[in-house]
Amino acid sequence: MSRRLTRALLALVLALAAAGLMVVLTQSPASRLSSDFTINYSAGMLVRQGHFAAPYQQAELGDMMRRVAPGAIDPRLPFSLPLGAALPYAVLSLLPIELAFRLWQLITIALILVAVLLLRRAFPLPRAPGLAVLGLLAAIPTWATLTEGQPTAWLFLGGAMVVTVLRWDSPALAGGAGLLLAVKPQYLPAYLVILFAARRWRSLAAAVAGAGLLLLSPLVGSVDGLSAMVHNALSANQVVAVRLNESWIGVIGPALPASIATAVAIILYLGALGALLVLAWRRPTSVIGFAALAGALTVLASPHALPHDLLILAVPAWLAIVLYREGALPNPLPGLLAVDVALLIDLRGVDLPLGPVVMTAVVVWYGWWFRQRAAQRRRPPIGRAA
Numbered sequence: 001m002s003r004r005l006t007r008a009l010l011a012l013v014l015a016l017a018a019a020g021l022m023v024v025l026t027q028s029p030a031s032r033l034s035s036d037f038t039i040n041y042s043a044g045m046l047v048r049q050g051h052f053a054a055p056y057q058q059a060e061l062g063d064m065m066r067r068v069a070p071g072a073i074d075p076r077l078p079f080s081l082p083l084g085a086a087l088p089y090a091v092l093s094l095l096p097i098e099l100a101f102r103l104w105q106l107i108t109i110a111l112i113l114v115a116v117l118l119l120r121r122a123f124p125l126p127r128a129p130g131l132a133v134l135g136l137l138a139a140i141p142t143w144a145t146l147t148e149g150q151p152t153a154w155l156f157l158g159g160a161m162v163v164t165v166l167r168w169d170s171p172a173l174a175g176g177a178g179l180l181l182a183v184k185p186q187y188l189p190a191y192l193v194i195l196f197a198a199r200r201w202r203s204l205a206a207a208v209a210g211a212g213l214l215l216l217s218p219l220v221g222s223v224d225g226l227s228a229m230v231h232n233a234l235s236a237n238q239v240v241a242v243r244l245n246e247s248w249i250g251v252i253g254p255a256l257p258a259s260i261a262t263a264v265a266i267i268l269y270l271g272a273l274g275a276l277l278v279l280a281w282r283r284p285t286s287v288i289g290f291a292a293l294a295g296a297l298t299v300l301a302s303p304h305a306l307p308h309d310l311l312i313l314a315v316p317a318w319l320a321i322v323l324y325r326e327g328a329l330p331n332p333l334p335g336l337l338a339v340d341v342a343l344l345i346d347l348r349g350v351d352l353p354l355g356p357v358v359m360t361a362v363v364v365w366y367g368w369w370f371r372q373r374a375a376q377r378r379r380p381p382i383g384r385a386a
Contacts, residue, residue, distance in 0.1 A: 009333055016138035016340060024105070024146045032101050033072035036308075037149025041097055042068050043079040044089025052221035055079040055086060056228035068097055078232035083225065084217035085151060085183045104149050111153035112136060115160040115314070122164040123288075123322045135336070136314060140343035144308035152311045154180040155187055159315035162191045163291055165203045174203035178210030185215060186305075187312055189273050190298035194291045197280035233304070234262060246343065246355040247305040254351075265303035272301035289328065289370055292319040296363050300356055307343060310355075320366065328373055335362040 042064040043055035054060040062075030079086070088107075092100040116132045125131075136142050145152045158180030165174050174195065181188040188211055195204040218225030242253035242261055249265035256264055276294050284290040295316030299305055320332040339362060342354040 009337060012337060013134060013138045016344075017134055020137050020139075020143045023143050027147050029098065030072060031147065032098065032149075033069040035073075035101075035148045036077075037101050037104060038065055038069045038073050038097065039077055039079055040081065040086065040089045040149070040151070041093055041100060043081075043086045044091070045093040047083070047086045048090040048093050052083065053225065053228075054221075055083065056218065056221065056225065056232055058232075080229060080232040081151070081183055082185075082214045082217050082229060083221055084214045088151075101149055105146050108146060108153040111157050112142070112311075115153070115157040118157075118160045118164050119315070119318045122167040123318065125318075125321060125325065132314075132318070135317075138340065139311070139314070140340055140347065141307055141310035141313065144306070145311050148308050150308045151183050152308045154183045155309070155312040156314050158183075159187075159191060159295060159312050160318075162194055162207070163288075163315060163319065165195065165200055166198050166287055166291065169200050169203055171202045171206035174200070175206035175210035178207030178212075179214050181207075182211040182214040184309065185211075186269065186302045187298050187309075190276060190294045193273070193276045193280045194287075194294050196277075197284055197290050197294075198287045199283075243351065243353060245302075245305050246307055246310055246346065246353055246359075247300055247302045248356055248360075249303060250305070250353040251356050262303065269301045269303050272297050285374070286323075286328065286370075288319050289323060292316040292323065293363070293367065295319070296359065300359055300363070307346070307355075310343070313339075323370070328370055329366055330369055332366065335366060338362060 039061075042061060045068070046052075046054040046060065046064055051060065054064075056079065058076065058078060061079055065073055065075050065077075092104060095103065113133070116136075119132075141152070144150075158177040161173050161177035161180070164170075165177070177191070178188070181191055192204060192207055192211075195207060216226070218229045222228070242258075243250055245253065247265075248268050249261065253261045253265065276297060279290060279293075293316075296313065299310055299313055302309070317332065317336055320329055320336075323329040324331055339355065339358050342358040346353050346355050
């Protein structure tokens with residue numbers, strides 16, 4: 001890229017980062033009380049009081065939300081995370097909700113910084129920490145995570161831990177990654193497939209064990225806890241407008257009857273996972289390239305991917321920059337900024353979400369470039385071929 005274009009892109013990043021800080025710092029009390037944090041805080045309070053099955057019972061959860069934030073949030077919104085994910089919120093429920101929300105934002109920022117440091121240690125990049133933090137501040141998913149009080153920083157950290165295992169095989173690190181990624185189970189399988197592609201068998205087993213620990217936690221409440229969690233996850237898709245999803249189902253879902261939109265979303269998701277599994281079975285020549293592709297596809301194919309969930313895209317974004325430094329990809333910054341601008345437009349509530357459309361175009365474009373450059377590297381020089 002030319003220096004003029006580089007400066008223009010950097011100016012855009014700085015402007016988006018400044019806007020993000022303003023959005024987070026000036027969020028109104030009413031907006032904080034109507035955020036997803038209120039749902040998780042209410043579930044945590046029920047857990048702290050010993051009502052382990054209650055977070056999945058909408059009547060009891062709704063009553064608690066009304067007490068915590070009267071009239072501020074829709075009491076039909078379900079708690080769909082594994083029960084173990086409510087434990088940090090149970091501790092936070094000892095504090096007033098306003099103070100707990102601010103503390104959770106600080107914890108989220110700390111987890112994001114830990115993830116950046118892990119990625120830097122595994123895949124060093126020049127001036128990486130400062131530029132990465134600036135890029136994350138400019139990212140719409142970071143704004144959404146901080147303003148909604150969601151645990152999506154867990155996803156970013158879990159994904160960073162998985163790709164760190166690609167550099168150093170560590171069952172302990174992989175086990176922690178599995179536990180963190182299981183907080184949103186739809187993003188877990190792709191990262192397990194990454195470990196399979198790398199043939200990190202011990203780490204794969206540890207990641208499955210860590211994920212199982214969190215995913216089975218609803219059984220503490222009742223024998224029907226797992227089915228209740230799945231039911232609530234499907235209910236969330238019905239309560240939240242399908243067009244708000246920043247994935248393929250967000251694009252095609254509004255054109256489908258509501259009765260089959262969820263089924264189509266699951267079919268798309270399973271199809272993408274199946275394709276990744278086939279590629280992993282064939283042992284990709286570049287595990288880093290495969291991990292970047294898997295990290296992007298797991299978001300695009302997700303049956304439920306709201307803007308805050310896309311924070312996990314920071315992992316494939318980092319890997320794309322690594323591949324660029326290795327000469328395997330063109331500069332990914334224009335593509336990343338195009339996705340971020342599309343997400344910014346989506347925040348205005350357009351009828352067709354642009355995020356997944358732009359993300360798909362970026363993945364296809366960089367995938368084509370990756371294959372072209374890989375073919376060039378395999379082709380012998382003309383003189384040697386002669």
